[in-house]
Amino acid sequence: MLLLLLILFPLHAFASPITCPPDDANFPSFYDDPTLFTDAISAVAKLNPSNQRLTGITVPHHLLVADLVALGFHAASGFRYKRIVILSPDHFHKTQKLFATTTRGFETVLGPIFADTAAVRLLQANSDMVEDSCLFAKEHGVQAMLPFLHHYFPEAEIVPVAMSVKAKRGDWDRLAEALKTIVDKDTLIVESTDFSHYLPQHEARRFDQQTLNMLAAGSLDGIAALQQPAHADSVGALYIQTRLQRELFGAQPLVIANENSQTHSSDYVERTTSYVVALFGAFGPGFNNPARPDDKLYYFAGDVNFGRAMKKILVRDGIAEKIVESVLALTRSRPLIVNLEGVILPNVPEAIDDMTLAMPTDLAIGMLKKLHVAAVSLANNHAYDLGPSGYAETLGALDAAGIAHFGQGETEALADLDLVGLTDIDTNGSRNTDLLTPALLDRLLHDNAERPVIAFVHWGREYKTEPSPREEMLADQMRLRGVTAIVGGHPHVSSEAILPLAGGDVAEVYSLGNFLFDQKAERSSGSMLELRVFGQGTIFARLIPLPNYFEMGSK
Template structure:
């Protein structure tokens, strides 16, 4: 009978579970033979592959993926490879932690191939030799005989990319940011358009799920922001078992391909059992690409995806272009191509009326009910925020007319301090600016900010806030203070509007606790591109209550309609 520790180590090695930093001695195969199979049963891999067979392949070429190596989440490994499998690759670079501290240098690789339960995988000898030329930091090693960070990838790799050759890289925990930068530079000689970079990383380790969720959200926000500084500051293993792999992946994707990350899965090992687990592991699946128009945005049915867009008004000059033949159709088609007809939430600026008086002045925003209701429905709008400085342009009676029209159309709405409850997500409308024409500002009091405090801490809260100064893309000290107060009240994401110009990036606040987009700018509003800009924010909500955000630049739909 095996000793208990031997059984534990065997299970840790086979399943890729976190455990003591030790393993059986490294054994090199004789001569130049392949490493023998690490797993004996192909069923686990075949079942995982079958479980994601209906997930759409990315219709745009991916340049990298991030997947777990803990085979409790084998379906997530398959998900990442499945998404990338619509295209062919000559070479796959695998970045893995050196779990058992077997490399004598900072990094290890190998010229040997591998046999797996699904078939052989060959090493890219020329690429490996180029890497091994950096002999002061990279060594040839047989540690891959037992390194599950690489071995767990290989059956999937053989299935999805049987013709590809690999460059495995095991990374020592001793490597620091300067060392990661050196490896990234060395990899640039290997990585080209025919290369897929596979980052084999498990994320938060050794924490109960409720704590792991907080660390996961910080990691997701740093990824969404593309912040190398923020990623380098993540803690190992609280955030990930290889912060270096995450850093190198992000840097290479940005510098070689101009690629951005899209996280399509985030879950925790606690989700795989009904029993309480004291020490968990969390998982992320990320796709890297230059996602342009027409991207089909693969998604799992279990995750919820919403889009937030900025200022909308169907009156004034916008009304005149929307009634032209074909204009509304072109705009709707363009928006739905970005959202995939998923739910959209917008900031509705102005009053909806059955009939808009001709004599109304230009700074009083009003729009015809039939046009507004039709466009909102066609765009799959699931909610409109009325927490802005134009909702009361015609006083309380005009606001009541707007509510009546939205209710009649079946379109949910939320005003100052009110919550829009969506599946897995709460949005709270807030405005710091009073009705147009009023000089009243600084409306957000502690009592209003307290509306962000919700009893169910598992449901993420998003603040959809109207603030700032027109045509300014940077927050003032007032907005910085408000963002800090929103963070302290548990907001996961802060999304702003009013400036009519869009922020260019997602900003992580307080070490990644919150993702902030200061302004989404305009969505459907009668201002030219010379004066204004707009973006849409994708929110992907995972069942454990974390959110990944993605900022999508928008064309100027007003100018599109005038052409």
């Protein structure tokens, strides 16, 4: 434990009291060993930075995971910034007011960093809550950022902000309003935050997942309700970052790393710390989605049928290729899971009615393979449109192509997560609904807590984006059985947001709507869900709006 403390904080960090440098001199260098930073910078140098401008990042301040700090800064390094605001906890409770800042610069082992004095003074004008302080001489929440800032953004000036644990939501809102006067398009907001504290890893994992789900949902109320330090050592910094990113930039979060200090020790650690790296940006078309080589990403999309009118457009010259290119630009050929509506047949009868969904084998299998579909859900109301024999034909075609499938109550184990198919609606033309029984829901119970369990559910009412009391009850029953995420389909319209259930225990997307289905945008919509699976079994979910591919091919 002593060795760990010496890695995280130099010996002089524990000395007191804090004294100011003479006159207006810079704070002296806090760290003595430049290799703490240069090694971490080298470790991420081969990764691609974001090709779209980031407006904020969240990184740890424990140098045990210096590579994660470098990862966040490196992701932003493709663009220049004039000003960098650093939001940090006041770890040692040195500020007399709710927030502290400074006009002084800093010496670091990689070179000096200067304060944006004009911006700092604007912040200090809020003298009832912001003070000028020398606490930054030993505040590692800021000091650990500075050598990275000097390396990646040597021309930028900083506005350091230390936040008292005494500050509450109303105070965070006041500081956010004050920061709006200095944050502009040339500003990067750096949130220096370590996450779950003082818990064994199995407990920290649950708290991390709650935090990640609140962040994915963009829920300010949910973030404000997180516990400090069980969820994070500065809930206020997380809240202010999320609020400013939404209100100033329309930016969304993307978590690209979540680790726990237990992974850095071969011995059991009772009091661990968790770490998160998050990027904030608009993430529009063409975003290159920075990822570490070991990252595991999966994509989920909604209803797919390659028959009826969809077949007619896919056989036109270049249309299928255009759609595949658009999809792979989002997934980058990573595994895709879809809801396959209908039956795969070698030859589709001409006289088949429009409400019986069937698709030709060559077209369906060819498209699924081109899209890198790893698994399809057959837990839906069209899988048995041609009875047991049609279902058997579908299974045979998928098996021959090596495409995994899962039906009602069945589990498909992918490399890093388990998929469970569930449908609450019976076969086409049947009035049988409310199929999901406690026994079927019990199929969600899995022994290994480190493997995420995803319920891919066919439920709800067509063209309704909100769940009924029935779906709300089912979602809660799934939560009680330990499901990690609930991904829904059937309504043909997409939910607009991720919903965190019960304090963030579960991430729910009620409906992904359509993916490749012959309905126009005037009555349908679709989204893709990106799931990033981290080594400790937590996930981060991101909802990506999709174009109407049926209309794309119809033009």
